[in-house]
Amino acid sequence: MAVFKDLAAVAKGMSVTLRELFQPTIVENYPDGKGLLRGAQFQERYRGVHVLQRDESGLEKCVACFLCAAACPSNCIYIEAAENTAEHRVSGAERYARVYNIDYNRCIFCGYCVEACPTDAITHGHGFEIATFNASNLVYRKEQLLAPMPAHLGANAVFNRAEVDKNPELKMLSDVPEKS
Ligand code: SF4
Numbered sequence: 001m002a003v004f005k006d007l008a009a010v011a012k013g014m015s016v017t018l019r020e021l022f023q024p025t026i027v028e029n030y031p032d033g034k035g036l037l038r039g040a041q042f043q044e045r046y047r048g049v050h051v052l053q054r055d056e057s058g059l060e061k062c063v064a065c066f067l068c069a070a071a072c073p074s075n076c077i078y079i080e081a082a083e084n085t086a087e088h089r090v091s092g093a094e095r096y097a098r099v100y101n102i103d104y105n106r107c108i109f110c111g112y113c114v115e116a117c118p119t120d121a122i123t124h125g126h127g128f129e130i131a132t133f134n135a136s137n138l139v140y141r142k143e144q145l146l147a148p149m150p151a152h153l154g155a156n157a158v159f160n161r162a163e164v165d166k167n168p169e170l171k172m173l174s175d176v177p178e179k180s
């Protein structure tokens, strides 16, 4: 009979509820957790704030082709292109992005720009703490999005002078013994 079927379905549903009721509660301890992420957890594939990548020579991978801006459904990428010269080379191709802005008021983190980029210049990073009370702070400029220089070119994020001076262990490692 239909009524027994319905009752069985309700009982089945309630049994799941009851079982979950006695499971330990799991919460993320963000922002009071340990580590760089302060307790936040996310998957490797998480799409956070973009990173504009460099090649192994430290040159910017973006060649200002505008394909990412064309693919963006939110129209939130703004690029101004400029020509590389022999004296001032920024990317490995003819042009580079003199201005590259992403407006995070509009970005929906869909990843279309990443898919469209022919040089793998734009990728999603894991940055997620971008909340602000001032909407103009959400327009990120190229300087904020660019990846640091590769370590072998002298921009190792750990071994820069300010970090070393603050950290006695690193200072010991970096101190070059005086020649006798
Ligand atoms: S993630 Fe999507 S919305 Fe955001 S900039 Fe890229 S294409 Fe535009």
Ligand code: SF4
Binding pocket: 061, 062, 063, 064, 065, 066, 067, 068, 069, 079, 097, 116, 117, 118, 119, 120, 121, 122
């Ligand atoms: S990020 Fe990629 S798609 Fe966008 S302008 Fe630069 S090279 Fe072209």
